[in-house]
Amino acid sequence: MVNQKKTRVIEKGRLTELLDKLAQDYHLIAPVQANDVSFRRVESGSEVTLNYINSVLSPKNAFFPQTETLFRFFRDDNRGFQIEPSVEGDREQVIFGIRPCDARSLRLMDKVFNGQYQDSYYLNKRKKTTLVGLACFEPDETCFCPTFGIDPASGQDVDILFSDIGDRYLVETFTEKGATLLGKFAQFFGEPRGDEEQLRKARKAGLGKMKKLDVSAIADKMAPLYGGDYWDSIGLKCLGCGICTYLCPTCHCFDIGDVNLDEGGERFRCWDSCMFPEFTLMASGENPRPNRKTRIQQRFFHKLKYFYDRNGELACVGCGRCVRYCPVNIDISQIIKDIASGKAGND
């Protein structure tokens, strides 16, 4: 196997031009300043902002859009239908500026969309996308990715990693996909000068104080807490909105619906949230999760136990979005601490 790991540098001044070129040849998705920072399609480098810790919505939208047409159907003369699968999103993509936490989340999402049944909509986009990560040297107080074995300054789950080391970006390639992309734009990149590792080390100094919580055996620790009083006050406080689930990079619940148009219609899928009251409501009127306590319990058990039971990894990447944006400040890092310390069992 050819060693993919290649190291290059790019002068900061040339980045905009590189992004311009990328936008011409690919569907380029990069961080854009709107009311807040979001990953959007850009057509030129000048639209891109690198002045952010992380975006509000994770880049999962690029693989698992909030609303996606599955197929169109047309009524035929035979009292039946012709079905035409959608080819939306079937294009070569580059995501520029994805953070290591979000990159890890894609590996976790892969486990959901792979398996016995292959979700071709997601997997096709994954195959056709090159991930260009941006190392994180100044995380937010709500970030806690080291908890899950994620190094915010490394390229564990991306094809190429850009690291801002001062006057230039260190550019490292990890996969064949990354090497291919880099090769197409080789004119932008130069040889490393030799002081890059030192500069990077200096930039990483601030990462030592990041929260690293104890999640050892947390799936087992959670089992006896099911149905316990600990979740009462959290369920009461919770508003039952979809902020945590929609912003979460590993949340994958969706709904499927039909829309009627003139000669037929379309079937689409869209994000859904286990926090919504009718999520598990059956047509008969039965609801196995009839209140906010059972629903909030489901969220934390899924992230810290059920996903682990099925896939061997915890479904949280410590990106901190749910903590930052929950209007009532429900904090998963606090809940993890309470479970690890045993406080959750004594409440």
Added chain:
Amino acid sequence: MTENIYLPRMATIQSMRPETIDITTFRVTIDGSDESERFEYKSGQFAEVSVPGVGEAPISISSSPTRPGAIEFSVRRVGELTNALHELEPGDKIGIRGPFGNSFPLEEMEGRNLLIIGGGIGLAPLRSVILNVFDNREKYGKIDIVYGARSPQDLVFTSEYEEWQKVDNTRLHLTVDRGDANWKGNVGLVPTFLRELHPSPENTTSITCGPPIMIKFVIEALNEMGFPSEHIVTTLERRMRCGVGKCGRCNIGSKYVCLDGPVFTLKQLKEISSD
């Protein structure tokens, strides 16, 4: 290109047999030559049935794979999709995705007595295993079918009871919650009736399906009568969408009812966080 798991195949409704005022059995064939032969399913599985423009819902297959040529769904009119289905006519087309889910443990059941307990529309998935074992009768011990509904008018598959009772070493025990002037059979809830029948757990696998509350009390009764939990089998219902374990909504603990179920033994259910 991998198969697209969200695309339905078209199927034609061959006939619709009303069972009760709100339950109808649809007999369908998949369009395309010999497609019906190639829709290979096992007893206990379900399909995602759709009416394009209305939606899709998971429906248990009530026919048995031992009787190929067509697939049957017994559908209760209760929500958007099921209402739309009931408005269709033979000759109309619907979409089918599947078969999905696991199946009844027929191999483990071989050589054992079978106690099949159903309530209301719950008899629909059970019919698949009933017909299946009837078609392989010599592989199984004695068969007792305990079935009940709210009233005599709510009993399903009544046109088939005569045929079932003719099968070797098979008994059908019927009950209703409320009788009427013409009802000569037992009156009482299924779990109560079950206790009165006091079946022996000896070398017996029991399979139950019905409203959640009935399943709960039936399982309690079976436990008390000494049935071991690895030989108590049930099939569960949950709201589903994708049918393939991705949309996240049908889980009970770490298990997805559409993927790891809908058939579970009581032993398996006890091991997962209950919902």
Added chain:
Amino acid sequence: MKATSQEVQDSVKKLFEDRRISHFVGYEAGSDSLRVTPCFLKSGQAVSRLVWNPLCANNLAKYLLDLRQADGTVGILVKGCDSRSIVELLKENQIERDKVFIVGVPCNGIVDKEKLLTVLGISPGDVVAVEDDGDAFLVTTKEDKRRVGKEQVLRGECLVCRYPTPVIYDVLLGEAIPRLPWVRDDYSLVRELEEVSVQERARYWNKELSQCIRCYACRNICPVCNCPECIFDKKAPRWLSKANDISENLVYHLIRAFHVAGKCVDCGECERACPMGIPLRRLNKKVEKDILELFGYTAGIDVKQQPPLTKYQVGDLDEFL
């Protein structure tokens, strides 16, 4: 003088001891020094958790709906805006007056933490405490103490607040505040949009509302959005799917604005909750202005006033008929 956290704690402890309340809803410290979170107490044991400071933005009145089933009386800490939501809930008979014990705290303004961090050029980890200091906020950081003028960092709804003192209460902690000195034009945000063309307005709202992800936080956090089954959750008939496109988003927001017309007190929670930074207050403020001009009515002041959209009078304007 503004009440302190200690005064709140002592007051609540006494209420439990005197058996005046069986539950209390207040604020406690959140996950960092710039956040508070709702606190639910069932006894006087843990009152030391309660806080009252310029970060206490949440409108806790919503929780009174969840606690209707609770045995005994539910105590609650309310600012001026929150108390007005309670007035609206009482008008609608959503809660019973004698099952609620209202601890009112006059409010000298709540800080918008994003504005604070930007103006001071600091990050949340630097902050130790934020206190009220008359016409300014006193921010204690790890290095020093800084005073920052209120008008720069107040939440939008505080900049136009005319009811800093609760309008309904069983006990008032701290001195009543007759008016806030910085409040001038209530409706400048609305007038800016009223003065442009309809096309401009459409462009503005299409742009803002196309960012909506339909998380429903704005609806769920709003005390007067309290239908047991929201029209947008209904399956039959299904008014909206969960797909988010601009058409569905517009329907949702416009209908919600009309559903809370005459009940919205501009507590600002909807905008605070929105993760996409959509200026929701602007929409609701327009409806509030229209209600004032058409009916001379302000929500959340007097329990005995009947909301104008629930009654018909012969003189009512009907130019849309």
